[in-house]
Amino acid sequence: MVGAACALYAARAGLDVIVVDRGPMAGGTTGAGEGNLLVSDKEPGPELELALLSGRLWADLAEEVGDAIEYERKGGLVVAAGPDGLEALEKFATGQRAAGVEAVRVDADRLRELEPRLAPGLAGGVLYPQDAQVMPTLAAARLVRASGARLVTGAAVTGVLRGGGGAVRGVRTGLGEIHAPYVVNAAGTWGGELAALAGVHLPVLPRRGFVLVTEPLPRMVRHKVYAADYVADVASDSAALQTSPVVEGTAAGPVLIGATRERVGFDRSLSLPALRALAAGATRLFPFLERVRAMRTYFGFRPYLPDHLPAIGPDPRVPGLFHACGHEGAGIGLSTGTGQLIAQMLAREAPALEPAPFRPDRFPAPGSPPDSEEAT
């Protein structure tokens, strides 16, 4: 998805773009994603700024191709079980409002007006009207198509070609060489491997997530609904967020319940405990789901970086190499903003956001002392 968005905005900035994928369209984490475009779960900071920028860009794209990508600004509803949780939620929302997030307090008696099938007895919640949804595989496919970029699938990148002064001059693939003065690494969970082909360190690691899909139902869940429990972190006075699974209805009918977070490498076996946790969390929020059937489950590997921020921008170590990966569980949502930032940096325009927090060279290579980054 990030690659598709980079292709779209780079093409619109006047560049000639080729999209290369080792598999089919959206064959990696995108095809296993839920398509959440969330601001509700982000605390003020660079990721939230990127999410707000991305949300505006998604809304513009929806004007062009909204139905084809199943864009729906359904809003997020975060609920709290008890008064303490509600107080922490409200405090979290206050900080978000100051950063430009729409966050509407919902009292207990109004919760079931918004979500009639929600469990009784909840203390209250916050409504986030900016939270939205797309169907990620359709979105990636439609964005690439709208970009006019050439799409080369089934071509694994096996090398990054370097020219004079070490600058990139293209990639070698299983289907031959592709020459270009700029290479954007949007390989998601495999972005670290691609960086290594260019000789640079980018510690992207997989974090597995399962999503449950129910049988199709008439619309019974209207928003993206999840419960928040906040654990006050005394030292930093910020709030560490522990959330229940997000439960949401979709235009196509099934309810999606996701997602788990496990650091288990690229383990592809099915985990019954993970699925039990999802089912239990969802049925606590919506008791009617007890008798609703799960049709299937799917999983993917989120690309995460140690500080949970993506790598976006030029790599000062390799001229011509740009990175756009490591978005963890928010890659669909953050893709449009990422694509625009990349396009602006490629075109040497002023980026819409301060890119420093996303610098790709911010992680010291293993073995090197922490303060010797400029020593190369």
Place this chain on the structure above:
Amino acid sequence: MGEPGLAVIGAGPAGLAATLAAAARGVHVTLIDSGAQAGGQFYRQPAPGFRARRPQALHHQWRTWERLRDGLDTHVRAGRVRHLTDHHVWFVERRGAAGLTVHALVGPEQEEPAEVHADAVLLATGGHEKVLPFPGWTLPGVVTAGGAQAMLKGGLVLPGRTAVVAGTGPLLLPVATGLAAAGTTVAALVESADPAAFVRRSRALAGRPDKVAEGARYAGLLLRHRVRTLLGHTVVQAHGAERLEAVTIAALDRHGRVRPATRRRLVCEVLAVGHGMLPHTDLADALGCRIDGTDVYADDEQRTDVPGVWAAGETTGIGGSALSLAEGHIAGRSIAARLAGRVPDPGEWAAAARTREKLRAFFAAVDSVYAPPAHWAEQVTDETVVCRCEEVSSGAVREAVRELGAGDLRTVKLLTRAGMGWCQGRVCGPGVAGVAGCAQAAGRTPFARPVPLGVLARAGETREPQAGESGEPQAGAERAAQERHQ
């Protein structure tokens, strides 16, 4: 009762043979099946309420069935086998040293959980029919060949007065003769296999005199009922306003393309169509078993590559009831030895192994003869619905490939929703793959059936009433598991 031992999933020929072989050697067996009676698809029994006078008229090998049924009854009465009917297995869980848990759904709505703990599991889940799409295939009156046969065997209800039987594969013969014997006029048996292919493979096919005799018997029956057999022909389209009224058939050239000038119309109310069988692999896949192409891998003892899990019958490759019986028998003996901590001697089952070898060779030849026309997908118009659950047209699938960069079945599914509905691609998978021009992969369906979220949330909490889980059988399973790793 209740101590862990062997759980057999599926009470068809393979599952029954394994149950009898293991139980006869002292293994406590829990036989789990979705049917109300044992027999599976092959020995499908009429419901007792029908009081069928001569159910054996619809079955061959009736004596084999009687032997299996009586053997099962004896073991059940003796307490060596527990037979759980109407149990719909949705998942088999690996619990490390604690063995395996089979998760099933029971009750009229299949909403109640049932769990069976075992030291060894045999997957004998059989196969399902493969049906490829063609214009008009969704009309009422078009049924699968296996569906027509199940109606004959189980319900004894005649689906219509005039029928055409079409597609490819050995199943079409008993369906055509069964329908004819039950009083339906069979206008034609339309088999797409190339007659020349039968000649080319005649030696391999003649390697099984009993199978040749069986074929001759069907040929005689077809003649007696005046059923026309058209080899090298295919159904191009089914016609009808509200329901099926006629089909258009045509001859195929030697490349598997329709010869337009040969099109003709046959009036019929029923079209029974099938294009062979595919193994059920859902449970094996979720367990992490190796799957080769569309078949679950099994070694000479019928063991999968997952410790404690065996597989036998159609799930390891389509090959009919006699092969399923041989594989099930071998699996049952292997399991009995391994659970007792013993390395089995293959000499114990030499006869069954010889049968297995011959039948596998025979069905490899059968497979190469019976094939859908190479270019069948060309006949599927863009308007034809290929995924019935989600109502996805052939045109939408083609667009996903041509315009949106789909290169495999999964991406086609994500872009079009083909295969996301109730059947989870079991019915439409081969058709969608053919229209998309991509490889047919074994179905990846983590839940073998839809499971209520309330049951999923509490999976593992349903305890069997039982004496205890330790003891000899479990120690045997651990030893068996250790041997697998050596």
